[in-house]
Amino acid sequence: MRILHTADWHLGKIVNQVHMTHDQQAILDHALDVIKEYEPDAVVVAGDLYDRSVPPKEAVELLNHILTRLIKDRDVPVLAISGNHDSPDRLEFGNQLFKSQGLYLETKVESVLRPVTLHDQYGPVHFHLIPYIEPAEVASMFGDETIRSHQQAMERLVEYIHAHSDMNERHVWVGHAFLAGGMESESEERLSMIGGSSYVDARIFKHFTYVAMGHLHQPQKVWYDHIRYSGSLLKYSFSEATHNKSVSIIDLDEHGLHEMTHVPLKPERDLEIVEGYFADLLEGEAAEQPNNYLHVRLLDEGQLVDPMAKLRNVYPNILRLERKSSASDKQLYDLQRIKEKQRMSHTEVFASFYEDMMAEPLSEKRKQMMEQVIEKVERQERGQ
Numbered sequence: 597m598r599i600l601h602t603a604d605w606h607l608g609k610i611v612n613q614v615h616m617t618h619d620q621q622a623i624l625d626h627a628l629d630v631i632k633e634y635e636p637d638a639v640v641v642a643g644d645l646y647d648r649s650v651p652p653k654e655a656v657e658l659l660n661h662i663l664t665r666l667i668k669d670r671d672v673p674v675l676a677i678s679g680n681h682d683s684p685d686r687l688e689f690g691n692q693l694f695k696s697q698g699l700y701l702e703t704k705v706e707s708v709l710r711p712v713t714l715h716d717q718y719g720p721v722h723f724h725l726i727p728y729i730e731p732a733e734v735a736s737m738f739g740d741e742t743i744r745s746h747q748q749a750m751e752r753l754v755e756y757i758h759a760h761s762d763m764n765e766r767h768v769w770v771g772h773a774f775l776a777g778g779m780e781s782e783s784e785e786r787l788s789m790i791g792g793s794s795y796v797d798a799r800i801f802k803h804f805t806y807v808a809m810g811h812l813h814q815p816q817k818v819w820y821d822h823i824r825y826s827g828s829l830l831k832y833s834f835s836e837a838t839h840n841k842s843v844s845i846i847d848l849d850e851h852g853l854h855e856m857t858h859v860p861l862k863p864e865r866d867l868e869i870v871e872g873y874f875a876d877l878l879e880g881e882a883a884e885q886p887n888n889y890l891h892v893r894l895l896d897e898g899q900l901v902d903p904m905a906k907l908r909n910v911y912p913n914i915l916r917l918e919r920k921s922s923a924s925d926k927q928l929y930d931l932q933r934i935k936e937k938q939r940m941s942h943t944e945v946f947a948s949f950y951e952d953m954m955a956e957p958l959s960e961k962r963k964q965m966m967e968q969v970i971e972k973v974e975r976q977e978r979g980q
Contacts, residue, residue, distance in 0.1 A: 597637045597638070597714065597716040597718075597721050597847075597848045598634065598635070598636045598637050598638075598845065598846070598847050598848075599636055599637065599638050599639075599640055599768070599806070599808075599845070599846040599847075599848070600630070600631060600634065600636040600638070600639045600640065600843055600844070600845055600846075601640045601642065601806075601808045601824070601826045601843065601844040601845075601846055602627065602639070602640070602641055602642070602826050602829065602843045602844075603641060603642035603643055603644065603679075603772070603808075603809070603810030603811075603825070603826045603827070603828070604642075604643070604644045604679070604810050604811065604813055604826075604827065604828035604829070605620065605624070605641070605644065605645050605646075605659075605828070605829055606620075606644055606646070606647040606681065606828065606830075606832060607620055607645060607646050607647060607651060607655035607656075607658055607659055608646055608647045608648060608651040608652045608654070608655030609647040609830075609832055610647075611832055611833070611867075611889070611915070612889075612915035612916060613915075614889070614913075614915065615654075616830065616832075617652075617654045617655065617658060618864075619830060619863060619864060619865060620658060620829070620830065621658055621661075622863065622864045623829045623830055623841075623861055623863050623864075624658070624662050624829065626861055626862065627829065627843060627861065628662070628665060628666070628670070630843060630859050630861075631666070631670055631672060632670065634845050634857075634859070636672060636845065637672075637673075637714065637716065638672065638673045638674075638675055638714060638723075639666060639672050639673070639674045639675070640675050640676070640723070640768075640770055640808045641674065641675070641676035641677070641810075642676075642677060642679075642770050642771065642772055642808050642809055642810030642811075642826065643676075643677050643678060643679025643680070643682065643727065643728055643771075643772030643810035643811065644679030644680070644681045644682060644772065644810055644811070645659060645676065645678070645679070645682055645687070646659070646681060646682050646683075647681055648681055649681070649682065649683035649686070650683065650686075663699060667697055667698045667699055668697075671698075672698070673698040673699075673700065673714065674698065674699050674700065674701075675700045675712055675723050675725055675770060676699075676700070676701045676702075676725075677701070677702050677703070677707075677725050677726065677727040677728070677770055677771070677772055677810075678701075678702070678703040678727040678728060678772070679727070679728045679772040679810055679811065680728040680772065680811070682703070682727075682728075684703035684704060684727065685703070687701060687703050688701075688703045688704070691703070700712045700723075700725065702725035702726075702727055703727050704727065704729075704733075705726070705727070705729045705733045705734055705737050705753075706737065707724075707725050707726065707727065708724060708726060708753050708756055708757065711723055711724045711725070711757075711761075711767075712725060716848075718766075718848075718849065718850035719765065719766075719850075720765055720766070721765075721766045721767075721768060721805075721848060722761065722765060722766065722767045722768065723768045723770060724757055724767065724768065724769050724770065725770045726753060726769065726770065726771045726772075727772060728772040728773070728811075729749065730749075730971070731743050731744055731745055731746055731748060731749040732971065733749075734748075734749035734752055734753065735749070738752060738756075740752070745794075746773060746774070746794050746795065746796050747795065747796050747797060750771075750773065750796045750800060751800055754800050754801065758803070763803055766805040766848055766852055767804050767805050768804065768805055768806045768807075768808060769801055769804045769806075769807045769808070770808045771807070771808070771809055771810070772809070772810040772811050773794075773796050773809065773811060774794050774795055774796060774811055774812070775795070775796050775797075775798040775809060775812075775818045775819075775823070775825075776795040776796065776797055776798065776818075777798060777818050777819060778798075778812045778816060778818050778825060779812065779814050779816055794941070798818040798819045798820070798823050799819055799820075801823055802819075802820055802823070804822070804823075805822065805848060805852045805853055806822050806824075806846055806848070806852075806853055807822060807823040807824065808824070808826065808844075808846075809823070809824060809825045809826075810825065810826070811825070812825045812827070813825075813827050813828040813831075813832065813836055813839070814827050814836065814839050815827035815839070815840070815841070815842050815844070815858065821853075821856070822853050824844060824856075826842070826843060826844050827839065827841055827842065828841065829841060829843075829861060830863055831863075831866065831867040833867075834867055834869055834891045834916070836867065837867050837868060837869045837891070840860060841860070841861045841863070842858045842859055842860045842861055843858075843859050843861065844856060844857070844858055844859075845857040845858075845859060864887075865885070865887050865888050865889055865913060866884065866885070866888045866889070867888070867889045867890075867891075868883055868884060868888045868889070868890055868891070869890075869891045869893065870882040870883050870890055870891070870892055870893070871892070871893035871894070871895060871920055872893075872894075872895060873894070873895050873896055874894055874896050874900055874903055874907075877892065877894075877907060877910070877911075878906065878907070878910055880910045880911075882911075883911060886910060886911050886912070887911075887912065887913055888911075888913060889913045889915050890911050890913060890914045890915060890916075891914075891915060891916040891917075891918075892907060892911070892914055892916065892917045892918070893918055893919070893920040894917070894918070894919050894920065895920055896919070897919075903917065904917050942970045943963060943966055943967050943970060946958070946966050946970075947963065947966075950962075
């Protein structure tokens with residue numbers, strides 16, 4: 597069986613006030629060409645189809661267009677899950693009807709009870725479609741209040757699958773989570789967790805035939821070759837400027853994973869960081885393509901008159917302009933702060949703020965109250 601693994605489309609994304617819908621349509625059309633060439637037996641989309649819970653009209657139309665071409669024109673089953681940016685309730689609409697057409701879209705934790713099974717000449721392949729979930733949802737499902745972290749939640753789901761499946765058969769886990777050891781970028785929103793860590797140890801998935809992950813935007817493996825993030829289709833921040841975006845082609849034989857191929861994706865307009873002196877940049881040779889989305893770092897120290905307008909006559913899609921000398925220290929400081937905040941839950945961030953303001957630690961009672969408020973807000977934002 598041949599599987600195409602992709603994730604993190606983020607349809608409706610806005611990067612530095614620029615709507616990316618046209619670029620997303622172009623890259624998805626490229627992905628359709630890859631599907632036509634490689635003829636996969638299934639397409640896996642591991643979460644974050646949209647960039648926000650209430651996507652713009654253009655993003656909904658684009659998703660409808662792509663799914664229709666995949667299922668009706670290419671006759672390829674699509675197995676997808678909701679991510680932390682998606683609204684489970686909105687994506688769930690019509691999913692029972694869509695299954696008869698070959699679209700399997702799971703948005704709730706109960707999906708662990710009903711894997712999707714496809715067959716090839718060697719027998720069944722079981723796809724476990726596990727959307728982004730909060731630990732409280734897993735705790736409620738199993739009636740176990742001790743489940744407080746993403747690690748505990750995932751361990752419980754894996755235990756359930758092992759207990760109710762023949763693990764000698766081929767099993768594919770499709771998930772959207774933050775695996776410890778994965779490399780982050782600025783465009784990812786750190787997965788939230790009320791009362792614990794959002795990190796999950798990838799080693800709990802080692803007995804699956806293949807693990808198709810979404811959330812981290814850089815294509816990468818975590819611990820094992822068969823546990824992989826496909827990465828996003830496009831670069832969504834300049835921290836991803838050096839990434840090589842791709843989709844993964846996974847070939848399974850009767851024994852399990854046989855071969856992996858990573859097919860590069862070339863956007864119409866890349867995200868690129870260029871630097872140089874103003875006069876040199878005006879010659880138009882600094883970027884790989886003048887129409888790329890650019891972050892320009894000027895090396896000049898003296899005064900410049902309206903440099904952005906003049907540079908945009910040569911490079912029309914400059915998204916950011918800065919003086920390198922004055923920005924480097926600030927960038928390093930900001931990056932350190934980002935890294936520190938990424939290691940903290942929302943409750944921990946609030947507790948730190950409270951202690952700074954009140955000169956005393958947050959009490960356990962107030963911490964619990966804050967956790968309830970944060971959880972309520974997050975559910976509202978995700979459309980639940």
